[in-house]
Amino acid sequence: MSQNILLVDDEAGIIHAIRRMLRSESFNIFEANSGDEALAILERHDIHLMISDYKMPGMNGLTLCHKSRAISPTTYRLLLSGQVDYAQLRQASQDGDVHRFVAKPWDNLLLTMDIKEGLKQHQLLARMHLLSQELQGNQPTLLTDSNWIVRLANAPMCRALNCSESELLGVNLFATTLSDMPVTMETEVTRQVEDGKTWLGHFTLNAPDQSRHQSWMAIAPLGEQYRMCSCQWVSEDREPLRDIQDELDRYSGDHHLSRLQHAAGLSSREPQLMMVSVRSDGLDSKDMAAICYERLQAATDDLYEIYSPKPETFLILLPATVSEEQTERLSQNIQQDFTDPVTYQGQSMVLQPDISVEQKPGYVENWEDWLRLRLGLSGNSKPKEKLSVTTSSEDSSAEVSSRFRVMPVFNQAGSVIALAAPSEALPVNSNWKDWLADVCRHWHKEFSQPLHVIMNATEHRHETVREFSQAIADCETPVRCTVVLGEDCILSQDDKDIRWQAELRARQCELLIANFGRSYINSRQILSLPIQGVCLAPEFLTHMRNSKSLPQSRRLLQRIHDHGMKIYAPNMDTTESLASAHQSNVDWLSGSVLSTPVSCDQLTWFSASGEIG
Template sequence: MQRNVLVVDDEAGIIQAIRRMLRAEPFHIHEASSGDEALAILQRHDIELMITDYKMPGMDGLTLCQKARDLSPATYRLLLSGQVDYSALRSAWQQGDVHRFVAKPWDNLLLSMDIKEGLKQHDLLKNLQQVSRAIHTEQAMLLTDANWIVRMASPLLCEALQCEESDLLGVNLFAHALSSMPVTLETDVTRQVEQQQTWLGYFNLTGPQQLNLPAWMAITPLGSQYRLCSCNFVASDQSPQRDLKDELQRYSGEHHLQRLQKAAGDARSEPQLMVVALPEEVSHKDLSSICYERLQAATDDLYEIYSPQPHTFLILLPASVSAEQIERLSQNIQQDFNESVSFQGQPLLLQPQISIEQKPANITHWDDWLRHRLGLPATSQKEQPHSTAAAPVSGHQHASSQYRALPVFDQQGTLSALQAPQANTYDESGWSAWFNAIGSVWQQYFERELHIIMPAVNQPAASVRGFIRALGEARQHLPLECSIILGEDCILSQEETDLNWRDELRSQQCRLFIANFGRSFLNSRQILSLPIQGVSLAPEFLIHMRNSKSLPQSRRLLQRIHDHELTIYAPGMDNTEALASAHQSNVDWLSGSVLSRELSADQLQWFSPSAELG
């Protein structure tokens, strides 16, 4: 399908350069050399995306975007800027006049990504206009009142959040129970909606299950009392578990344990395990994967399957499965394996040995039994905290299990760092207790230095300072490295308070990272000129890299960052596409739900080199 794109610039060479960049795409390119000419084209044609220069004679790009918003609200507006006035650009974004900024000279890869993403968001805006006229759609959406309290949730959204609509009703859209967006965003969105405008931006949904679902959200007013929130998820694959067998085995069995725990928890009474043991020559992972797929077919993919060893498979059978069903399932497996398996050019006949196991009476907790069968160390909730853990400071008398961190891995699956909760989670004494709990476990199970990552984007400076002071105190008895992830507004600001703040962080030996590379309007040349030590990638950047055309260029872009000795961190690995891209691009650090959920301090031992990962 041909898409209509309008390019506006008083320099013909810029328009031709963009034409060349997009020559392989199914786009019809409209050209304009001034704002007035662009508005005339917008009146005559259904323009889906507009790229305009900022500095032009007569009407500048910001004014053009403002007028285009009224004339063609569904047109995605992308502004090119050679002379960056960050405060003006940010104000335009906050007002909703501009959807995206791209600095000149641009990277072809990033600009093409922005254009393709912009066309998707045009579709979202256009769809939202239709929804406003007739509120009936298959789009994932919420309806809130004027106070952002959820009054309705679509089935598609509830399915993505793994909850019932009743779980969302009465919850504030910006509350931690539904999303993980900064408090400051609520003000910007409210301002636009109260002006009867549509807000469009990045939004991270969590829901009752505390998932991590990045999405593009469009929010429009419905009268004075209601707001309609419609979203497109950044990742189309919301159920990636079945594609993770080989990838996740590089980290731990923890993800599989969570799946089995959930399946066991859904049962009203005790489930059972069907153990399928194949000959020990099934030791090659490729052969094991072939057998895994054959088991999935034999079970009609109805049950959770895990392989603690390549030749052993565990099938979780809910208590509701009858003896007759178990017998039929056993027969189906035997019958499927009566046919030889072709491996490395040779037919292999594998005869499985099938048995049924139940939780022994001397084991109280399901978690302990499942962990034992999965080859993981037991960590029953009734265990006492490690006696070696340092006592928290006064006023915070919690066990170490109350203090949590997100594991961060390197390319080899080794636990390399921990991402701290957001800065406003604790006050200074709370952070001191957090460092004591986390540091004690780390020193007990890991020989290398502890590296902490603090996501400080849109966090109050006072909260981050409380964290930094606790960090300085902890360094007196614990070897520590710390990386602080800051937003581009904080990194680029030349205001005295921001300059002093960055100097203060450096004086505390903190490494500075810039957030959301791939979504910010800075190009790679500007990134490399900044006084930073690393970049944190936007989640959608890695998904775009899966495109075969852009993958080589993406690798070269990240390689330039590596060559300048900057660390590349990819948080939010919540789908298989992004995880594969991260590995192909040699990202330094990775974190996210496909690798590990956030863990308590005493659970960090699961990733100790001495732990048995099965």
């Protein structure tokens, strides 16, 4: 079905410029020179997306967006202007009247991306009106009560979050265990649905296994007692790419220890390794190894970490809590799953797995060193500082397990060059000075370069960020600090926000703007702001995988680089995004595909790659 776009502007030249930009796309384009003309078209035609200028004679763009919502609630509304009251704009966005704002002069790449994303979100809005009558189907959906407590989760949602429905029931939608959304969003969403309107916006869901899922969420009221929450994943409909494995290879070796440690848990008992060797001619192919890996995942129900140091060898980490009976059952499941022949390069063959279970030998002091040995990695470069569960000195005891967590931040070469402050609250009876002191102690033990810390201020309260920056200023050792600020704060003309930015700069903090690619301002405006770089929105790198937009995306980011600005991609949760980041020379990268958050004492895992060449 053709997609209908309505262009509204009193300047014919603007409409012509957008038409020319979209000439390679198969859209049906309607035109209106005023708000009244636009409303008439919306009444007669099914408009999927509307692009309206803000400043027009008579009815302005904000009023048009407000009125058009009543006539055509599923139309995606994009406001375009060179001058607008940002306070009014933020209010219209919070009210749900405006879905997206793009400043003039626009960047063709970003505007095209916004249009295509808006058309997808139109589909989501349209589905929500149908889903108001039923919860069945393939759309990941939650049903909550008026207090946002999950009362129902359909099968597609449970599959996407890799959990059972019982794990979601009774959880508040805005609790940190289920979502990473600011407190203010709950208030705005509640207000809209209580007014009988459908809310649409970006939403990050957290799965029970701590993985994060970026989505567009539409929330509609179902009477006075219930709300329907339906989402569309940002990463949906991606093409598999040949370079994914190559990108993952950059982060093999020591970085897998983080995942293995997490899977093993914090039990004082030592984990086991199940080794599976598959005998078959031609198994040196990565494609064949991938087939074996998939069968092992099916046999283990994705319950355990699997690592393959060689194409024919697979290591399954079994936590200490796994019983002998469970181990035997797992072995039988693997044997059963390999009984069916595999067709590879036109040949049918039966793969024969040899299975054994290994435990740490007594002559190896530390189980992490044993894991390194089995993974084909070098031993710990600092054996005198190995973790130990038996120690007498108070100072050594602190090395066993740090209370504080950090997120490693990598450069293009795969080296750890910075640490991101955790988004969750600090442990009880601790503060940012305690956190920084512990981080400094472990960092300087493992790395020679000065410590660099990054805090995303959009994830914390204002008072928390001030305490953090004060701890940086009071630190006895030099610490480089980068703070990611929201667009509202960067663009605000409020004296309080201006003073806050000045305070951060006085404390030698570098400033980045959050969610570039989703923000209101374009790349030209970015270059004129008093900031040192940009923090990419999670969906930006996903869009870049489109072959048509990739060259333009690279030029856009290169222009930012040419002005001496840094580019930070903090949500590397998919291999596709990681590949895009490398192709576009993103400076700093972090996310679960590289490493989950680690405790400070676990920084030793990255020390071999932590020196900057």
